[in-house]
Amino acid sequence: MEKKIIGIDLGGTSIKFAILTQAGEIQHKWSIATTILDEGSHIVPDMIASIKHQMELLGLSAENFLGIGMGSPGVVDRQEGTVVGAYNLNWKTKQAVKKQIESAIGIPFFIDNDANVAALGEQWVGAGGNHPDVVFVTLGTGVGGGVIADGHLIHGIAGGAGELGHIVVDFDQPIACTCGKKGCLETVASATGIVNLTRRYAESYAGDAALKALIDDGQEVTAKVVFDHAKEGDELGMIVYKNFSRYLGTACANIANILNPSTIVIGGGVSAAGDFLLEGLQEVFNTHAFPQIAKSTQLALADLGNDAGVIGAASLVLK
Template sequence: MTDKKLIGVDLGGTTIKFAILTPEGEIQQKWSVETNVLDEGSHIVPDIIESINHHLDIYNMKPEQFIGIGMGTPGTIDRDKGTVVGAYNLNWKTTQKIKEQIEQGTGMKFALDNDANVAALGEQWKGAGNSAKDVTFVTLGTGVGGGVIVDGKLVHGLGAGGELGHINVEPGGLACTCGNNGCLESYASATGVVRVARKMAEQFAGDSQLKQMLDDGDDISSKIVFDLAKENDVLALMVVDRVCYYLGLALANIGSMLNPTYIVIGGGVSAAGDFLLTRVDKYFKNFAFPTVKTSTKLKLAELGNEAGVIGAASLALRFAD
């Protein structure tokens, strides 16, 4: 393997994370800058270029010492053209010619993909996926995203491959931001957990701190729900069980379709750890095809916030000699 380096960029709505990595995926330097979404996001790409060039100066490095740059971004992506449109949390409403600008501004080759996809690549390469060729990654954050890796390659379909949050788990159920009803995202995302809690509290008449908080109009979060469940709050335990039921059902369907080596669960909700994993695994084993129950393993993500930059950097390996 070459001794040239990789650059990974993880573009988020509040922060842009950067890292310089070896071709083996080891982070050597990392830094971040604030995402400036003003003026229709017109500052974002110039800020990325300026930050990369500035840090190359700091580390006394030149573009020819790099294989290339990979980036994960929200929005609708044309990977061949290197463009993004519709990343509304970045204020990008029109098509952004990112590849063209960054290659001109840095003198390095550039590749990009969806942010959930690159996080999947990161976990598959250096995290819980253990470099297995077949890994599915599900991230439980504000929404539910994910990435599907089959035989070492991301599944894109016609552009919407890997939209795991929109597997239907309850036909006619809670409304989803996508316009459908009953999507996994409506139940297992951080906001979904809160929605399930509010709905279940309406029919709950017993003694529960969670019920009291909801009745009093207190703000609650998925973390509060899980923390109360760990303290044996009756309603919170019921909510967690319902969420894990839906998640286990969705993952069983994924498993029965793809039979990956690992299904990796990441994102903020996964911070509940084994308390979440054991309950999801119970329902996964209830619903999955018999062979899948014994061959596909559920795991918690391991890389945290570094999954994005590591996975993004792996995109640039396509430029390696």
Template sequence: MAEQWIAGVDLGGTTTKIAFITMDGEIVHKWEIPTDNSNEGQNITTNIATAIAEKLSLIGETKDKLAGIGMGAPGPVDYETGIILNVVNLGWKDNYPLKESLETAASLPAVIENDANCAALGEMWQGAGNGATDLVCVTLGTGVGGGVIANGNIVQGINGAAGEIGHITAIPYGGTPCNCGKTGCLETVASATGIVRLAMAEVNKNESSGELSKLIAVNGKITAKDVFDSARNGDQMANKILEEVSFHLGFVLANIANTLNPEKIVLGGGVSKAGKVLLDAVNEKFAKFAFSAVRDSTELALATLGNDAGVLGAAWLIKNKLNQ
């Protein structure tokens, strides 16, 4: 029989990325569909199944071509049952049977995992992890996600909520409320949203000067990218924000490394596109707070797969299941 492919799915709040991937981790086809979270999210798995069936028919393949569907979903997932425990923005009720729903809709075996865990698996398999089996992946996007791989396996925790790095408390008192219901989470200071919030607070304190004030005057808003670009250009206010963000990130990552001593900590997500200016600042703080033996053995690296990390990691779930 000809080689089978795997369908990798990265389910997001606004769009869902889908790819057909070979057993060697090569992406053959990739596309995305809007995520329809109306009607309590009842259409999500049906839409994915339909999109996969339509693409197969378009390229002249049948369902037999696929070994299964791996999916990353935003929220804590019970890996054994494929039940997603609670989701903020997809309309599903708590404890939604996602695996069962997807398998019924697509008539294919499915494996479900948290989306940040999938990104970590993707980077381990095909990206910056480069085969490292002890790896922590931190995705800095609209929120902050995390995935921990120890000895080649995702650390799940008792109910699938391990690796929620974004919800480590960074500001114990007087912190900003987070979507999770707590205050002062790392996500409130190190996500794209958090960085913009810090920048706006600074601008409102000293409106007169600097690149960021000018950008707001012109565009009516600023982005996290603006903050990093301005910091690169030597803007004082932007550098103050970079200092604050990198302090919190470096501090948290050093403590994670002190606990796990991974070979690599990979920074991914949209914010990581800031590149060297962010990595250097975080490295400096990391070195200050990491235990000496950890500092000498753990490397901080930028993710290399971009938006493909999630679908690749999701596909790896099926490959791994077949190898067991």
């Protein structure tokens, strides 16, 4: 019988697990809450207990598995299998994740950064179509990413490659980013960034758009609310949408001009705007990408949703 793989997607709120085939097909999945108390000291023991419990329920042993792969926030040392600086997990000191899991479960363990792992998932069985050259951009609370070239994740000399959210794109009214710089893509293209743009353009907007009325009334405005209004032709919503498209489309064109991937996959919560989001991006992308690159690099929406992390994590075992 072909050996299976366990994929783990470690997040600040929940830990997702899946048992997959070597072709990337999910056969069984589950999740547990992430307990970050006591400096995150419960996280790895909780994962070990959960995996052992599921293996027992399913009548499986270590011999049935090729390996375990995991995506984690923070700075990951892939060789040592350690994580440090994952502050949303309360992991301030170095965590020996690989050592703990391998000694407790007896299955080979592999780990990488969570954004890189999600990129691998989309590249392998998602919108990347298993092509060796794919870039993944995830638009959530922040902007993350992963770069796969010639079938390999690009990590860089210090493990910081693929920090696409920190490409500087806003030279108009640059906003301070959490990284300490100003004008990063994250400040204008994340869910938070779209709200930043809405407040910026609402200040100088003098019309009677419904979105402007919401802001003036002090109501909560989210990226979804902004895009929903833009889809309906709301004037302020369209101003925000066009500028969001300008910033993200320019960043995508610059990424493509350097790497010429087959696909730039757009994922994360903001990508729920769907084809409407892609239409604005494509127009700007076509304007700024080198002509041959504009023809050969596709923009696409992510396919895998919340499963990208566990699927990509499983692919670490095969790579």
